[in-house]
Amino acid sequence: MNNDWSFGSLADPLQHQQPVNVEGQNATVLIRQLEMMLRIRMAERCLANGKRDGLIGGPVHLGVGQEAIAVGVAAELRKTDRVFGTHRSHAHVLSLGADLRRLFSEILGRDTGLSRGMGGSMHLWDQQNGFYGSVPIVSATIPLAVGAALAAKLQCSGDIGVVYFGDGAVEEGVFHESLNLARMLKAPVLFVVENNLFASHMHISLRQPKEATSRFAAANDIPYVLVDGNDVVQVRLAAAKLIVAARTCNGPGFLEAVTYRWYGHVDWREDIDVGVNRSIDDVTLWHKRDPIARLIAGLEGAGLFDLERLKEMEHKVAKEIEVAWNMAMSDPFPTPLALISRVYAEGGKSE
Amino acid sequence: MLTHYNYGTAMLAAFGYLLEKYPDVFVIGQGVWSPWYVGNSMTNLEKRFGVDRVIDTPVAESACTGVAVGAALAGMKPIVVHPRMDFMLYAMDAIVNQAAKWSHMMGGQSSPGLTIRSIINRGGEQGAQHSQALHAWFAHVPGLRVVMPATVADARDLLIASVLCPSPVLFIDDRWLYALEDDLPPIIERDLSLERPLCLTKGADITIVASGYSTQLALDTAKELALQEMNAEVIDLRVLNPFYPELIAESVAKTGRLLVIDGGWKSCGMAGEVIASVTERVPVGAFRKPPVRVTLPDAPAPTSVVLETAYYPSNDLILKTAKDLLK
Numbered sequence: 001m002n003n004d005w006s007f008g009s010l011a012d013p014l015q016h017q018q019p020v021n022v023e024g025q026n027a028t029v030l031i032r033q034l035e036m037m038l039r040i041r042m043a044e045r046c047l048a049n050g051k052r053d054g055l056i057g058g059p060v061h062l063g064v065g066q067e068a069i070a071v072g073v074a075a076e077l078r079k080t081d082r083v084f085g086t087h088r089s090h091a092h093v094l095s096l097g098a099d100l101r102r103l104f105s106e107i108l109g110r111d112t113g114l115s116r117g118m119g120g121s122m123h124l125w126d127q128q129n130g131f132y133g134s135v136p137i138v139s140a141t142i143p144l145a146v147g148a149a150l151a152a153k154l155q156c157s158g159d160i161g162v163v164y165f166g167d168g169a170v171e172e173g174v175f176h177e178s179l180n181l182a183r184m185l186k187a188p189v190l191f192v193v194e195n196n197l198f199a200s201h202m203h204i205s206l207r208q209p210k211e212a213t214s215r216f217a218a219a220n221d222i223p224y225v226l227v228d229g230n231d232v233v234q235v236r237l238a239a240a241k242l243i244v245a246a247r248t249c250n251g252p253g254f255l256e257a258v259t260y261r262w263y264g265h266v267d268w269r270e271d272i273d274v275g276v277n278r279s280i281d282d283v284t285l286w287h288k289r290d291p292i293a294r295l296i297a298g299l300e301g302a303g304l305f306d307l308e309r310l311k312e313m314e315h316k317v318a319k320e321i322e323v324a325w326n327m328a329m330s331d332p333f334p335t336p337l338a339l340i341s342r343v344y345a346e347g348g349k350s351e
Numbered sequence: 352m353l354t355h356y357n358y359g360t361a362m363l364a365a366f367g368y369l370l371e372k373y374p375d376v377f378v379i380g381q382g383v384w385s386p387w388y389v390g391n392s393m394t395n396l397e398k399r400f401g402v403d404r405v406i407d408t409p410v411a412e413s414a415c416t417g418v419a420v421g422a423a424l425a426g427m428k429p430i431v432v433h434p435r436m437d438f439m440l441y442a443m444d445a446i447v448n449q450a451a452k453w454s455h456m457m458g459g460q461s462s463p464g465l466t467i468r469s470i471i472n473r474g475g476e477q478g479a480q481h482s483q484a485l486h487a488w489f490a491h492v493p494g495l496r497v498v499m500p501a502t503v504a505d506a507r508d509l510l511i512a513s514v515l516c517p518s519p520v521l522f523i524d525d526r527w528l529y530a531l532e533d534d535l536p537p538i539i540e541r542d543l544s545l546e547r548p549l550c551l552t553k554g555a556d557i558t559i560v561a562s563g564y565s566t567q568l569a570l571d572t573a574k575e576l577a578l579q580e581m582n583a584e585v586i587d588l589r590v591l592n593p594f595y596p597e598l599i600a601e602s603v604a605k606t607g608r609l610l611v612i613d614g615g616w617k618s619c620g621m622a623g624e625v626i627a628s629v630t631e632r633v634p635v636g637a638f639r640k641p642p643v644r645v646t647l648p649d650a651p652a653p654t655s656v657v658l659e660t661a662y663y664p665s666n667d668l669i670l671k672t673a674k675d676l677l678k
Contacts, residue, residue: 082425116458125457132424133457137448143417144449150418151425154377154403161421174444177414184409185418342455343494344593345462345517346544 005210007226010258011197013285016228020291020298025233027304033075033232034299037067037292039317040091043100046321047090047107047121048268055329056107058120061088061136065230065262068291069194070095072235073162073255076243077130082148083162084141085134087122088194088261092164096129100321104328111334118334118342138199139165139172142191146182146252149189153249160246161189168199170213179220179252186251190242191217193256194229200265203277217254229257230291233298260286353534358500359391361507361535362524366393366430368538369514370400373428376514379406379415380432380468388434389470390529416442416467420450420519423463428514433469436523437480442467450519451494464517466510471563471614472526476659479651484614486562487621489521490592496520496543497592501566502551503533505589512543525564525614546590548598554582557608557677560599560625562588565612565664572612572669581677591621599625600632607639608676612669617646640676645669 009015022030044064050056063070074095077083085092093103098114106113107121115125122136132148135141142163149161169175170193182189193213197204204211217224223245225238235257242253262283264271272280299305356364369376382388384397384407397405408415412433419431433439439446446467454462473482490497496518500506506524513520520543551566552573561569566587573583584602588594603609609629613622622644629642645664653659 082421084421113458115456116460118458119456123456125461127461132421133453133461135449135456137444140417140444140449141421143414143445144421144424146414147418147421147423147429148425149421151422151427154422154427155375155425161425174413174417177409177411178417180409181411181414181418185406187418338458342459344496344544345454345459345464 005212005215007211007258010226010228011211013260013282013289016230017288017294019301020231020233020295022233022298022302022304029075030295030299031305033071034292034295035313035317036071036095037232037295038313039320040067040070040094041292042317042321043094043103044090046325048263052268057109058107059266060107060121061266062263063088063091063261065286065290066194066196066259067091068232069192069229069235069257069259070164072232073192073239075236076239077162078159079130080157080159081130081162082132082145082152082159083130084132084145085124085164086141086166087134087136088166089124089134089164090121092134093124093126093131096126096131098126098129098131100324101327104325105331108328108331109333110328110331112331116334116338118338139169139175142169142175142178146178146187146189149182149187150185153186153188158247160243161187162192163189164192164194166199167193167195167197167204167213168207170216171207176216179216179222182252183220183222186249188246188249189252190239190246191252191254194259195256196259196261198261198275198278201271201275206276212256214254214256222252222254224254224256226256227258229259230289230294232291232295260289262287353536355532355534356503356507357529358503358506358531359529361503362392362510363394365507365510366396367399369511370396370404375426376428376430377404377406378430378432379408379419381408381410381412382434383407383432389432390526412438412441413445416445417449419465420445420463423465424461428464430466430468430514433467435472435481436469436485437483439469446495446521447492451492454518455494462517463519466513466520466522468522468524470524470526473652474527474659476654476656478654482652486523486591487615487619487624490594490621492592494519495592496590498522498543498590499563499588500524501528501563501587501589503531504535507535508538508541509543509546509589511538512541512546515540516543523563527564528567531567543590547595548586548588550598550602551585551587552583554584554606556582556606557610557673558584558586558599558602558606559610559612559673560586560588561612562591562621563614565614568664568666568669569612571666572673575670576673583673594624594628596625596628596632600629603629604633604637607637609638609642610673610676611642611644612664613644613646615646616649617644618649620646622646643672643676645672
C-alpha cells in the first residue's frame with residue numbers, strides 16, 4: 001500500500017487474478033476451506049433464487065464474491081471465541097460451522113431456525129459455534145465485540161472477540177470510540193473490515209477521502225494488516241498474526257480485506273442501475289478475481305486437486321443444500337406465544 | 352441488626368456486596384473514580400476491587416454501553432454508569448436497539464444481563480443538558496426493565512436485584528435523594544421480575560402515585576395532609592417497566608381520587624401512563640374527581656435560578672393540588 005492510504009492495485013479487479021499461492025499450506029485444510037467457500041456460495045445462490053421466486057419474505061444481504069474472508073479468519077478461531085456479524089453475515093455464521101438447515105429455517109421464519117425464527121437473515125445467532133450474533137444497525141456490534149473481548153480478558157479464558165463490518169461502518173462514531181476504548185483497555189479483539197468499496201449504493205470515493213480504513217487503526221495505535229480479501233491464504237495468514245497477538249493479551253488487531261460483492265446491496269439483483277460508481281463492467285471484471293476460482297487454480301497448479309474432484313465436491317454440496325432447503329421449507333413456524341414470551345430472558349410478563 | 356445508610360452509601364454497599372460476592376460483576380463508566388460524578392455512591396471501589404473491575408473510561412458513552420452489552424452476552428454482569436442521563440443519549444443504540452431487543456431477536460436464547468445506571472442530577476442552574484429525567488422514554492421500550500429507587504432500601508436492594516437480573520435493566524437514581532437516611536436490615540437478594548409498586552402509606556381519601564424523587568414529594572404531601580386529617584395512600588412505582596398498575600387501580604377503586612407526581616414532562620409521560628392504566632381497570636364512576644398529574648412544564652430545564660425554582664414542582668403546589676382534589 002502507498003503511504004497515502006489508497007489501495008492502489010488492491011482495488012483494481014484486473015490485478016490480483018492469479019491463482020492463490022498454496023505453497024507451504026496444508027492441502028487437506030485448503031480443500032476443506034474450498035468446500036466451505038463453495039457451500040457458502042451455493043447457499044447464497046439458493047437464497048437469491050428463493051428471494052427472487054417469492055419464497056423468502058424478508059431482505060437477504062448476500063456476500064457472494066466475499067467468501068474467502070470469513071473462511072480465512074474462521075480457520076484461526078476456536079469455538080469459544082466470540083464472533084459478531086452484520087446485516088451480511090451468512091458467510092460468517094456458516095464458516096464457523098452453523099447448520100445449513102437452521103440458517104435456511106431462520107431466513108424462512110421457522111421455529112427451528114438459528115434464532116428460533118425471530119431474527120431472519122439479519123439477526124443470526126449460533127453461540128455454540130462461537131457466533132454471538134449479527135444485527136443490521138451499521139457498526140452496532142463493534143463495541144459488543146470489544147465487550148465480549150474484555151469479558152474474555154477478565155475471565156482469563158484466552159478467547160478473543162471478533163467483529164466483521166464493512167467500509168461503511170467506519171463512518172459511524174461508535175467505531176472510533178470502540179477502537180480507542182479497545183486499545184486503552186487492551187481488549188483482545190480482532191476488527192475485520194470487509195472493504196467491498198460500497199456502502200449500500202455509494203462507492204467509497206463518494207463517502208471517504210481515502211480508501212484504506214486501516215488508517216483509523218494506525219490513528220489508534222492498533223496493529224493492522226491490509227490484504228487481498230479474495231485470497232483465502234493471505235487472509236488466514238494475516239488473521240493468524242493478529243490473533244496470536246490478541247490472544248496473548250496485547251490488545252486489539254485490525255484486519256482490512258479488500259473485496260467486492262457480486263450482488264447488489266440487498267436481494268438478488270446486481271444493482272448496476274441504482275449503484276453510484278457501480279457498473280456491469282466492474283461486476284464482470286471482479287468475477288475474474290473470484291476467490292473460489294483462484295483457490296481451485298492454485299490447488300490444481302500444485303497438483304492437489306482436479307476437475308473431477310471439483311465436480312464431486314459441487315455435487316455433494318448441491319445435494320446438501322437441496323436437502324437442507326427442503327427440510328427448512330417444511331419446518332414449523334413459531335407459535336403465537338413466541339411474540340411475548342421471548343421479550344425478557346425470564347419469560348413473558350405474567351399478565 | 353440494622354445498619355445506618357444514606358441513599359448514596361446504600362448504593363455503595365450494594366456495589367461492595369456485588370463486587371465481593373460475584374467475580375463476574377464489573378463496573379465501567381465515566382467518572383466512577385470521582386465523587387464529582389457519582390457522589391458518595393462509589394467511593395474507593397477502585398481501590399478495594401482494582402481498576403480492572405472498576406473501570407473509569409475515555410469520553411465514550413456509546414462504546415462503553417455497547418461494551419457492557421457485549422460483556423454481558425459473554426457471561427459477565429456489567430454495570431455501566433452514566434453520571435447524567437443527558438450524556439447517556441449517545442448510547443441509545445446500545446440500549447434500545449441492542450440490549451432491549453436482543454433476547455427477542457435471538458429467539459430467547461441469549462440475553463444481555465447488564466445494568467445501566469443512569470443518574471438524574473438536576474438543579475444548580477445546570478440547565479437543559481444536565482438535568483433530564485427521561486425514564487418515560489425508556490419505559491416505552493419492551494425488553495428493558497426500568498427501575499427508579501425512591502428509598503434508601505430500594506437504592507441498595509434494587510441495585511443488587513438489577514445486577515443479578517438476566518435481562519437488561521436501566522437503574523435510575525437521583526442526586527436529590529442522596530442525603531435521605533434510613534436503617535436497613537441485612538441484604539436480601541431479590542428477584543427483580545417479582546418486584547411491584549409498593550404502598551408506602553395507607554389512606555382512604557386520595558391515592559398519590561410517584562417514582563424516584565417525586566415519591567419523597569408525595570410522602571411530604573401525605574404528612575401535611577395527615578396534619579389536616581386527610582389520609583393519602585402513597586404508592587411508589589419502583590419498577591416502571593414492565594409496569595404493573597393493579598395495586599394502584601385497587602387503591603383508586605377505594606379512594607376515588609388519583610394524583611400522579613412525576614419528575615418528567617407531561618406529554619406522553621409516565622404520569623399519563625399511570626392514569627390511563629388505572630382508568631382502564633377501575634369501574635365506570637370510580638373516580639369522584641378527574642385524575643390529576645403534576646409534572647414538569649413541557650419545556651427544557653432553564654438555568655436562571657428564578658426560572659429553575661418555577662420549573663420544578665414545589666411542595667406547596669402539590670399540597671394545593673391534592674387539597675383541590677379532596678374538596
